Amino acid sequence: MSEDPKDWQDQTRLVRGGLDRSPYGEISEALFLTQSFAYESAGAADRRFSGEDAGFIYQRFGNPTTQMFETRMALLEGAEVCRATASGMSAIHAALQGLVRAGDHIVAAKALFSSCRWILSNWMPRFGVEVTYVDATDLAAWANAVRPNTRAFLVESPANPLLEITDIRAVADLAHAAGAKLVVDNVFATPIFQKPLTLGADIVVYSATKHIDGQGRVLGGAILGNEPLMSEAYKDLLRHTGPALSPFNAWVMLKGLETLDLRVRRQAENAAKVTEVIAAHSRVGKVIFPGRADHPQADLIASQMTGPGTVVAFDLGSQEAAWRFLDRLEIVDISNNLGDAKSMATHPCTTTHRSMTEAERLEIGLTEGWVRMSVGLEGAEDLSRDVNRALDQA
Numbered sequence: 596m597s598e599d600p601k602d603w604q605d606q607t608r609l610v611r612g613g614l615d616r617s618p619y620g621e622i623s624e625a626l627f628l629t630q631s632f633a634y635e636s637a638g639a640a641d642r643r644f645s646g647e648d649a650g651f652i653y654q655r656f657g658n659p660t661t662q663m664f665e666t667r668m669a670l671l672e673g674a675e676v677c678r679a680t681a682s683g684m685s686a687i688h689a690a691l692q693g694l695v696r697a698g699d700h701i702v703a704a705k706a707l708f709s710s711c712r713w714i715l716s717n718w719m720p721r722f723g724v725e726v727t728y729v730d731a732t733d734l735a736a737w738a739n740a741v742r743p744n745t746r747a748f749l750v751e752s753p754a755n756p757l758l759e760i761t762d763i764r765a766v767a768d769l770a771h772a773a774g775a776k777l778v779v780d781n782v783f784a785t786p787i788f789q790k791p792l793t794l795g796a797d798i799v800v801y802s803a804t805k806h807i808d809g810q811g812r813v814l815g816g817a818i819l820g821n822e823p824l825m826s827e828a829y830k831d832l833l834r835h836t837g838p839a840l841s842p843f844n845a846w847v848m849l850k851g852l853e854t855l856d857l858r859v860r861r862q863a864e865n866a867a868k869v870t871e872v873i874a875a876h877s878r879v880g881k882v883i884f885p886g887r888a889d890h891p892q893a894d895l896i897a898s899q900m901t902g903p904g905t906v907v908a909f910d911l912g913s914q915e916a917a918w919r920f921l922d923r924l925e926i927v928d929i930s931n932n933l934g935d936a937k938s939m940a941t942h943p944c945t946t947t948h949r950s951m952t953e954a955e956r957l958e959i960g961l962t963e964g965w966v967r968m969s970v971g972l973e974g975a976e977d978l979s980r981d982v983n984r985a986l987d988q989a
């Protein structure tokens with residue numbers, strides 16, 4: 596065979612990467628709902644457990660369907676290894692836990708998904724790991740936060756919910772100068788529009804729940820990176836703590852990956868069109884969409900992303916106006932999820948970011964008038980009309 600999947604375009608990787616057919620020659624990836632595997636002899640079991648023979652042992656360690664998902668994700672990301680997890684949060688938790696031990700220190704962006712903030716602020720300190728938060732756009736702040744015991748940097752770019760962009764190359768250089776690893780939560784960018792490993796990140800994490808499923812069905816997550824870090828930091832941790840992705844969910848995600856490129860690109864086009872409507876409306880203050888020329892970090896976006904993502908954020912000035920807008924929407928759902936085929940909008944202060952204190956919210960510029968909208972696959976004219984009417988009545 597002369598074809599090497601590593602030379603394929605993303606679109607080919609998404610449809611065929613990792614495909615491992617059974618003797619039946621099925622076209623659609625097989626779903627292996629099996630917890631364990633039978634061995635031909637006691638000696639064969641011994642060789643499997645010793646690692647002498649390759650092969651599956653137990654679903655917590657690996658499964659053929661889950662492995663197809665992992666291989667496809669690794670090809671897409673340009674990573675040597677992908678480990679699938681049961682949710683995005685189990686991926687982020689394990690990604691950090693595998694890099695630190697008692698007495699270590701993490702530097703993290705202030706603007707993070709709120710459960711990530713909880714892990715850093717409420718969980719890590721229980722194990723003697725300290726955390727410093729920085730304004731991720733301020734490179735001097737990252738450098739100043741470094742201590743001799745800093746082991747990991749964590750950043751989300753674009754960040755939730757106000758889509759601020761971090762210079763991943765520069766932050767990776769600072770992490771490496773400090774002897775630390777950079778972990779990037781790449782959910783908002785998607786693997787279609789940003790490849791953090793090529794920008795110097797050590798580990799990339801996803802909530803596959805978002806665009807990778809993209810159709811509102813199952814939870815999943817992924818940790819990606821290169822050897823030897825992936826084995827050293829995560830192999831035993833994942834095997835013995837058990838945040839394994841269900842093979843059923845892996846199968847759903849494999850089907851999601853087949854259409855990921857199409858969906859994300861169409862959703863990004865729709866998001867750009869809806870953003871024009873939002874930006875033109877007199878009720879709207881600030882609008883943030885990474886595809887707009889007026890984004891304060893447009894040059895940085897052009898240098899590290901190949902597309903804008905599918906989420907737009909805008910300020911209606913007050914909670915009352917934001918709630919009126921949401922309540923007047925007829926097509927777009929009120930929901931806190933994102934990356935879905937169905938458009939949805941949320942009021943971060945009272946939903947996704949309510950566990951932050953007001954002071955913490957103000958530090959990331961999240962005032963009560965902000966709305967975050969994830970744009971889906973509906974017709975752009977229908978979405979624009981729905982949003983415009985709701986803005987008229989906000």
Ligand SMILES: *Cc1c(COP(=O)(O)O)cnc(C)c1O
Pocket residue numbers: 682683684685687708751755780782783801802803804805814815816
């Ligand atoms: C949703 C999300 C997560 C958490 O993922 P789950 O699959 O819900 O556990 C983490 N980071 C970001 C940026 C997210 O949007």
